[in-house]
Amino acid sequence: MTAIELAPGIPRSHQQGFGTAVADIATMTGREVRRTLRGVDSLITAFVIPVCIMLVFVVIFGGAIESDGNYVNYVVPGTLVLCLGFGSAATAIAVAQDVTSGTVNRFKTLPVFGPSVLYGHVVASVVRNLVACIPVLAVALLLGYRPAAEFGGWVGAIAFAVLMILAFTWLSALGGLLLSVDAASSINFVFLFLPYLSSGFVPTDTMPVWLRGFADHQPYTPIIETMRDLLSGTAPGNTLWVALAWMVGILLVSYVGATIVFARRVKE
Amino acid sequence: MTAKNRLQDRTIEVMGLRKTYGKHVVLDSVDFSVGRGEIYALLGPNGAGKTTTINILSTLIKPDAGTVSIGGVDVLSRPQEARRMFALTGQYASVDEFQTGAENLAMMARLSHLGTRARRTRVRDLLEAFDLRDAASKRVADYSGGMRRRLDLAISLIAAPPVLFLDEPTTGLDPRSRAGLWSLVAELAANGTTILLTTQYLEEAERLAHRVGVIDGGTIVASGTPAELKAQVSGDHLVFSFATVDDVQRAAALRPNAESDLDELAVRVPTEHAVADIRSFLADTADHGVAVTDIAIAGPSLDDVFLTLTGHEARTGHETSDTDDKEKAA
Numbered sequence: 001m002t003a004i005e006l007a008p009g010i011p012r013s014h015q016q017g018f019g020t021a022v023a024d025i026a027t028m029t030g031r032e033v034r035r036t037l038r039g040v041d042s043l044i045t046a047f048v049i050p051v052c053i054m055l056v057f058v059v060i061f062g063g064a065i066e067s068d069g070n071y072v073n074y075v076v077p078g079t080l081v082l083c084l085g086f087g088s089a090a091t092a093i094a095v096a097q098d099v100t101s102g103t104v105n106r107f108k109t110l111p112v113f114g115p116s117v118l119y120g121h122v123v124a125s126v127v128r129n130l131v132a133c134i135p136v137l138a139v140a141l142l143l144g145y146r147p148a149a150e151f152g153g154w155v156g157a158i159a160f161a162v163l164m165i166l167a168f169t170w171l172s173a174l175g176g177l178l179l180s181v182d183a184a185s186s187i188n189f190v191f192l193f194l195p196y197l198s199s200g201f202v203p204t205d206t207m208p209v210w211l212r213g214f215a216d217h218q219p220y221t222p223i224i225e226t227m228r229d230l231l232s233g234t235a236p237g238n239t240l241w242v243a244l245a246w247m248v249g250i251l252l253v254s255y256v257g258a259t260i261v262f263a264r265r266v267k268e
Numbered sequence: 269m270t271a272k273n274r275l276q277d278r279t280i281e282v283m284g285l286r287k288t289y290g291k292h293v294v295l296d297s298v299d300f301s302v303g304r305g306e307i308y309a310l311l312g313p314n315g316a317g318k319t320t321t322i323n324i325l326s327t328l329i330k331p332d333a334g335t336v337s338i339g340g341v342d343v344l345s346r347p348q349e350a351r352r353m354f355a356l357t358g359q360y361a362s363v364d365e366f367q368t369g370a371e372n373l374a375m376m377a378r379l380s381h382l383g384t385r386a387r388r389t390r391v392r393d394l395l396e397a398f399d400l401r402d403a404a405s406k407r408v409a410d411y412s413g414g415m416r417r418r419l420d421l422a423i424s425l426i427a428a429p430p431v432l433f434l435d436e437p438t439t440g441l442d443p444r445s446r447a448g449l450w451s452l453v454a455e456l457a458a459n460g461t462t463i464l465l466t467t468q469y470l471e472e473a474e475r476l477a478h479r480v481g482v483i484d485g486g487t488i489v490a491s492g493t494p495a496e497l498k499a500q501v502s503g504d505h506l507v508f509s510f511a512t513v514d515d516v517q518r519a520a521a522l523r524p525n526a527e528s529d530l531d532e533l534a535v536r537v538p539t540e541h542a543v544a545d546i547r548s549f550l551a552d553t554a555d556h557g558v559a560v561t562d563i564a565i566a567g568p569s570l571d572d573v574f575l576t577l578t579g580h581e582a583r584t585g586h587e588t589s590d591t592d593d594k595e596k597a598a
Contacts, residue, residue, distance in 0.1 A: 016348070020381055027378045031364065038366045038407070102362035106423075109326045111351040112379050266328045267358075 021113035028120020029127075035094060036128055045090050045188075046128050050083035050136045057201070058143045065202075076145045077228040078200025081220065083136055084161060085195065087129040088168035089188035091121050095176025096184035102267050115262050118173055125169040126162060133161070148233040157230040160243075164223060167247040170254035177261045200224040219246035277304045279431060279462040280325070285334035287320055287486075294320045295331070296486040302479075304430075307453065307463045309477035310488075311470065311574070317486040318466035319359065322435045325464070326356040338431055354431035355424035359439065361416040365409040369400050369419050372408060373426060380427040394422040398452070414445030421452065432456065434465040438472060450476055470571055484578040498568045501576045505536045506545060508553075509562035519560075522552050536566070 036042045057079045058072050065071045098104045098117065107117045137145075149157065168191065176184045197211065198204070198220035204212050215221060222242040229236035278301040285298040295317045302308040310318045323329045325336055327347040336343040339353040363372050370391060377387040395401045398418040408416060417437070424432060434453065438446040453476060457463050467473055473480045474494045481491040490497055510516045510533050520528035520535045527536045539545045542565055553560055 016381075023381075024379060027375055031367070031375060034371070035364075035366045102358040102360045103364070105323075105328055105358055106356060106362045107379070108328055109351055109354070109356045110376075110379050111348055111381070266323060 016111065016113075021116065024112040024116035025119040025123060028117050029123040030120075032094065032120050032124030033127065036090075036124065042090065046087060047132050047135060050087060050132050051139055053083055053086070054079050054136050054139050055143075058140060058145070061201070062143075072140070072144050073146060073232065074228070075201055076140045076147075077231050078195060078198070078224045079140075080133065080136060080161075081164065081200065081224045081227055082192065082195040083132065084129050084165055085168050085191035086188055087132055088125055088165055089172050089191045090128075091125045091169045092172035092176040092179070092184040092187040093181060095121055095173050096179055096181040099177060099265060099267055100181055104262075104265070105267050108266075115259050118258060118262055121173055122166065122169050125172075126165050129165045130158075130161070147231040149231050150233055153230050153233050157227060160227060160230060163244075163247050163251070167251040167254065170258055171250055174254045174258040174261065177258060177265055194218065195220045195224070198224055219243070219250070222246065278302070279304045279306075279339055280308070280464060281335075281337045282321075282325070283335045285321065285324060285336070286332045287317075287324065287329070288332055294486055295324075298334070298483070298486070298488055300481050300488060300491060302462055302464055304462050305457055305460045306479065307457045307465065307477045309473040309480045310464070310466045310483050311468070311473045311480050312466075312483035313468060313578075316483045318483060319435055321483070322356070322433050322464070322466060326354060326433055327351060352427075353429060354433055355427070355429040356433045357420050357424045357435065357437060359435045361413075361420040363408050363416055363419050363423065366407065368405050368407050369411070369415075370395060370404040372419060373423060376423045376426045382427065390426060394425060398422045412445075414441055414448070417441060417445065417449060418452075421449065425456070429461070431462045431464070434463060436466055436468065438467075438469070446472075470574060482574065482577050489577045490573070497573045501568045501573045503568070504539055504542065505566045505568075506539045506542060506549070507564040507566050508535045508537070508549065508560050509533055509564075510535070511559065511561055515558045518556060519553050519558050522556070523549070539565075 036046055054076070057075050062071050062075060095118070098107075104117065108114075113119075147153075172187060175187050179187075195201070197215050198218060199215065200220060204215040204221065207215055222239040223246065225239045226236045226243040229239070280300075280302040282301065283299050285295050286293075287295040298317070298321060300308065300310075310321060312318050320329070324331050325338065325343065327343060327350060330344065338350050341350045341353055343350040363369075364375075367375065373391045373394060374387060377390055382390060395404045398421065400415065400419060400422065403411065403415060408419065411419065421434075421437070437453070438449055441449065450472070453463060453465070457478075465472075465476070477494065479491060479493055480497060481488045482497070483489070490500065492500070508519060510519060513530055513533065516528050516530060516533055516535055520526045523535075523537050525538055528534070529536065537545065537549065546563060550560060
């Protein structure tokens with residue numbers, strides 16, 4: 001013990017501002033990347049399950065629903081959106097764990113940019129989900145998916161995907177702050193199930209009337225149709241604005257909600 | 269540093285702290301101050317308001333009323349500045365299992381905005397000082413409870429804060445790890461760190477703290493050095509031992525204020541003049557044909573203090589804590 005200076009008074013920067021806030025978020029992002037890469041569960045959730053989902057839709061359902069190959073082009077954008085939602089939901093579990101373990105308490109007593117731990121979760125989720133898209137798209141291409149989008153369409157699709165991940169991840173972060181770890185881990189069922197009740201896998205006019213009303217008006221239908229238009233090189237119509245309105249709305253409400261709950265939530 | 273100097277140099281000053289949740293009063297006017305380099309223990313049972321007090325002092329929650337100053341910084345109006353003055357080690361070792369010990373420390377050093385060089389030496393020195401060098405590159409998931417606690421404490425010290433809050437620092441630790449942690453805490457205070465700790469264990473308060481505040485029902489019901497607290501309660505006891513239960517019962521009948529302990533085969537009698545009382549008690553027992561096998565003089569324990577002040581017993585050992593922790597977890 002005598003070898004070390006345990007007396008108080010280590011020199012450190014007392015300046016705080018935009019620079020330290022960015023550094024704080026970068027540190028927290030690195031922490032989340034480590035968490036993802038070091039857990040078997042988190043690796044499977046992030047990278048293996050999305051590929052499996054794509055395989056199921058294209059190989060199993062694709063063969064049964066339509067044999068000429070057009071179904072592949074129809075279903076891949078919806079499956080991609082489903083995977084991004086599912087991948088974003090992992091944030092809920094990680095945030096809930098941070099609250100339960102008292103880690104959030106500790107971070108809140110540090111002189112850091114307040115909700116930097118939440119920003120770290122979100123930035124890591126964007127990176128994780130964009131990386132997860134690569135094997136998912138590769139599998140789709142191998143199985144005959146032929147997107148007609150040109151450069152502009154791809155840029156639009158990526159930007160659209162980032163906005164979607166942001167909205168879904170902030171929503172998941174809010175869930176993680178409010179729920180127990182167990183309850184938070186069931187959030188991904190919502191993201192797995194809700195896309196089925198949209199035009200992502202079958203056109204809504206094949207559904208029973210009572211379901212069609214819901215399917216036509218829930219956020220996944222305009223989001224998936226916009227993604228399909230962007231990837232097929234078609235100019236998205238009115239659905240783009242409906243989709244953007246949904247995503248920006250979800251993003252704003254979740255972001256504001258999560259920062260308020262974060263500031264108030266204390267593990268006793 | 270003398271007690272007087274400590275009082276003049278109040279590093280932590282808490283006045284009139286009040287916190288309610290709805291109709292439930294958690295803290296009802298809590299006042300205390302801690303001098304530089306002093307270890308102050310908040311001693312009380314579960315639900316007494318210990319953690320709430322720590323949470324208010326560490327900027328996690330706001331009180332309904334009262335003031336808190338740490339190192340001259342008003343915590344309630346300038347929380348971000350106050351956060352440079354203290355570090356918190358919570359009830360549960362909040363370290364990342366998926367990171368190694370060294371990575372946990374380096375992350376906290378970054379978040380404390382230490383420079384690159386200071387960060388490297390600080391991480392290395394703390395791993396060394398807390399006997400974690402060999403485990404530095406192992407993931408915390410593989411650490412024992414004692415190692416996690418040591419890492420937890422090392423993390424709190426990363427920026428060498430002048431004030432340290434320890435919320436039940438040894439709950440769930442085995443006796444050896446507990447003793448190790450105590451000596452670390454004592455050494456920190458000897459080097460000038462001011463320490464506020466909460467505990468349910470009388471032994472911990474007695475061994476570690478310079479001063480103790482007994483907290484119960486959201487109020488500090490007594491405070492002082494362990495010796496002062498004991499002096500408040502009662503004087504010494506004489507403890508007479510006997511060979512048989514029958515002897516104990518017959519001897520206890522000789523004094524109206526005697527307490528018999530059938531398990532220990534002993535009789536406790538309060539005393540103010542030990543020599544005279546021993547002589548008369550020995551004479552009386554001899555008259556009744558009862559043989560005393562041993563005599564001891566016992567001072568009051570902090571246990572007695574606690575019982576007298578709060579009307580209920582404190583926890584005295586770690587055996588009871590295990591079941592409690594399981595209940596908490598369930």
